[in-house]
Each structure stands twice: as structure tokens, then as C-alpha cells.
Amino acid sequence: MPPLSPLSSASVVSALRAAGCVFAEDEARLILSAARTPDELAAMVDRRVAGLPLEHVVGWAEFSGLRITVGPGVFVPRRRTEFLVEQALAHAPDASVVVDLCCGTGAVGAALAAALGRVELHAADIDPVATRCAGRNVAAYGGHVHTGDLYAALPDALRGRVDILAANVPYVPTDEVGLLPAEAREYEPLVALDGGTDGLDILREVATGAPDWLTPGGCLLVETSERQLPSAVEAFRRAGLETRSAYSEKLYANVVIGVIRRWCWVWRCGVCRRRS
Incomplete structure (x- = not known):
């Protein structure tokens, strides 16, 4: 997997914060950990900035200590x-x-x-x-x-x-x-x-x-x-x-x-x- 730029974290946080994400730093960490390439990272950030739920962006939600798979058009567990x-x-x-x-x-x-x-x-x-x-x-x-x-x-x-x-x-x-x-x-x-x-x-x-x-x-x-x-x-x-x-x-x-x-x-x- 190609390494992501050291600047990626700051730029991702900035983009998420500008989009109104209250927990921009936490979300950035999840997106960065899920992205396998710089191109995939950019696409995931774009989807989140456009309003797609974070869980749909990364493909999972944490629930009761489990990583629950989440897909498009599915209710996200609270x-x-x-x-x-x-x-x-x-x-x-x-x-x-x-x-x-x-x-x-x-x-x-x-x-x-x-x-x-x-x-x-x-x-x-x-x-x-x-x-x-x-x-x-x-x-x-x-x-x-x-x-x-x-x-x-x-x-x-x-x-x-x-x-x-x-x-x-x-x-x-x-x-x-x-x-x-x-x-x-x-x-x-x-x-x-x-x-x-x-x-x-x-x-x-x-x-x-x-x-x-x-x-x-x-x-x-x-x-x-x-x-x-x-x-x-x-x-x-x-x-x-x-x-x-x-x-x-x-x-x-x-x-x-x-x-x-x-x-x-x-x-x-x-x-x-x-x-x-």
C-alpha cells in the first residue's frame, strides 16, 4: 500500500471541519485508517464532505465492541x-x-x-x-x-x-x-x-x-x-x-x-x- 502523505491528516481534518463535522479529528483518523491509497482517501473525504454518513464512507460502525458492516441505503446502528x-x-x-x-x-x-x-x-x-x-x-x-x-x-x-x-x-x-x-x-x-x-x-x-x-x-x-x-x-x-x-x-x-x-x-x- 503506498504511504499517505504526512500532510494528509491535517488536510483531511481541515476539509471535514469546513464541511461542519463536529468531530473532525476523530473522523479523520477513521478515514485515514480505512483508506488504502491517496486516491481512495481523496474519494472518501469527498463523500464525507458531500454529507454521506461516516459509517457509509468507511463501511462499518462500532457497536457493542464489534465492527458492524454497513452498506449504502442501510440504517446505521446507533x-x-x-x-x-x-x-x-x-x-x-x-x-x-x-x-x-x-x-x-x-x-x-x-x-x-x-x-x-x-x-x-x-x-x-x-x-x-x-x-x-x-x-x-x-x-x-x-x-x-x-x-x-x-x-x-x-x-x-x-x-x-x-x-x-x-x-x-x-x-x-x-x-x-x-x-x-x-x-x-x-x-x-x-x-x-x-x-x-x-x-x-x-x-x-x-x-x-x-x-x-x-x-x-x-x-x-x-x-x-x-x-x-x-x-x-x-x-x-x-x-x-x-x-x-x-x-x-x-x-x-x-x-x-x-x-x-x-x-x-x-x-x-x-x-x-x-x-x-
């Missing part, structure tokens, strides 16, 4: 979603069946599998671009990837067997999508951002369907905003889930956790009836 992973592991440290619903890059599923060890991992998304990307990220864990609309994508054999159902659903209200940073609204798929009128349309669907898929004691975890939290909690409770919420001040993240009780509540979904 660091705050690491809190959802932490909460899932705290609730089900011995989980053996994990589903990453609305998986995007498959970052959540990959992080859970990396922490749990040998698990049966399934990742699903309605967007085939996302599932192609997710396939690359969960392959190391023997993960299975499915394309389709929410639970319709999953194999029927998973019903009543899921220990962790992690769903990083879109939760931006439709009228507020236009207020998102340009990096999100211009380069990430709308289906991964728009959660409907109040931002909770997909969350409600996921909560309603969860009892059919969770094993007794299994948990559903969904990220939401502070403003939406009371309505999200109510949606979980209406679905028959024992519900609590968790907040990370460090990551400014809110997660709703719903659990299928090990006794009478599971009769709502028929799991016990099918097993008896």
Missing part, C-alpha cells in the same frame, strides 16, 4: 441502542433463542450472539437491502436471516420458543422525519425511520404479536423516546406483557421491556395450550 443489548443480557443471560426484528444491519443480533455464545439467532427485516447487509454481520454466529414484514418473516417453528425478542423498531413520528439530520433522512431508508402518526405504529404491532413467539419467561425489548415512553409501556401492557422501562443517562436511551410470565399470562397466546 450507540444508544447498545443499552437495549445490555438490558436483554441482564434479563436473559442464559438465552438460547434470539430474534433481532427490524434488524437493519443485524447489529443487535450480532452483539447478543457475541455475548451469549452458542445461540440460535434469527434476524429479520422488511428491507432486502438490510437483510443482505445483516447476513454478513450474523454469519459468524451461524445466524439465519429472513426478509419480510415483522413476524411474517419468521419461521413458524420459532413460535413459543424465543427467549430474547429485540426489536429496534422505527419510532420517529411521520411529521418529524423531515426534522432529522440530513445524514439520516437522505441516506437511510424511510421504512427504518418512520413510525407512523405518533411514532408507535410498528411498536404496537410488535407488542401485540410478541406473546405468540416468546417462551414463558422470554422478553421483548424495544427502544423508544422519553416522550413516547408512557404510550409504549401501555401498548406492552395491553398485549399482556409484564412491563417495565429502563433509562440510560449516559446514552440517553429508553428501553421498554415486556416479559411473558411463566404461569397464567402465557395462556393468552396459547403456548401452554399447544404444549399441554
Whole structure:
């Protein structure tokens, strides 16, 4: 690989700062480490200056200590979603069946599998671009990837067997999508951002369907905003889930956790009836 000019670092930082990149020095280090030639470096800087998300420029995002492959047109995993992973592991440290619903890059599923060890991992998304990307990220864990609309994508054999159902659903209200940073609204798929009128349309669907898929004691975890939290909690409770919420001040993240009780509540979904 031809050596990059010693002046490259300063010029890259200058270009990124002029383009409005707040963390220009950090971004420059990542771009410089990813570029293999001076020409590739120039092209990557040009793409970043034009507004392409940094993760799309370098081709990966750091998430829960993993390097997650990111491709064009795919939702970039947010660091705050690491809190959802932490909460899932705290609730089900011995989980053996994990589903990453609305998986995007498959970052959540990959992080859970990396922490749990040998698990049966399934990742699903309605967007085939996302599932192609997710396939690359969960392959190391023997993960299975499915394309389709929410639970319709999953194999029927998973019903009543899921220990962790992690769903990083879109939760931006439709009228507020236009207020998102340009990096999100211009380069990430709308289906991964728009959660409907109040931002909770997909969350409600996921909560309603969860009892059919969770094993007794299994948990559903969904990220939401502070403003939406009371309505999200109510949606979980209406679905028959024992519900609590968790907040990370460090990551400014809110997660709703719903659990299928090990006794009478599971009769709502028929799991016990099918097993008896």
C-alpha cells in the first residue's frame, strides 16, 4: 500500500471541519485508517464532505465492541441502542433463542450472539437491502436471516420458543422525519425511520404479536423516546406483557421491556395450550 502523505491528516481534518463535522479529528483518523491509497482517501473525504454518513464512507460502525458492516441505503446502528443489548443480557443471560426484528444491519443480533455464545439467532427485516447487509454481520454466529414484514418473516417453528425478542423498531413520528439530520433522512431508508402518526405504529404491532413467539419467561425489548415512553409501556401492557422501562443517562436511551410470565399470562397466546 503506498504511504499517505504526512500532510494528509491535517488536510483531511481541515476539509471535514469546513464541511461542519463536529468531530473532525476523530473522523479523520477513521478515514485515514480505512483508506488504502491517496486516491481512495481523496474519494472518501469527498463523500464525507458531500454529507454521506461516516459509517457509509468507511463501511462499518462500532457497536457493542464489534465492527458492524454497513452498506449504502442501510440504517446505521446507533450507540444508544447498545443499552437495549445490555438490558436483554441482564434479563436473559442464559438465552438460547434470539430474534433481532427490524434488524437493519443485524447489529443487535450480532452483539447478543457475541455475548451469549452458542445461540440460535434469527434476524429479520422488511428491507432486502438490510437483510443482505445483516447476513454478513450474523454469519459468524451461524445466524439465519429472513426478509419480510415483522413476524411474517419468521419461521413458524420459532413460535413459543424465543427467549430474547429485540426489536429496534422505527419510532420517529411521520411529521418529524423531515426534522432529522440530513445524514439520516437522505441516506437511510424511510421504512427504518418512520413510525407512523405518533411514532408507535410498528411498536404496537410488535407488542401485540410478541406473546405468540416468546417462551414463558422470554422478553421483548424495544427502544423508544422519553416522550413516547408512557404510550409504549401501555401498548406492552395491553398485549399482556409484564412491563417495565429502563433509562440510560449516559446514552440517553429508553428501553421498554415486556416479559411473558411463566404461569397464567402465557395462556393468552396459547403456548401452554399447544404444549399441554
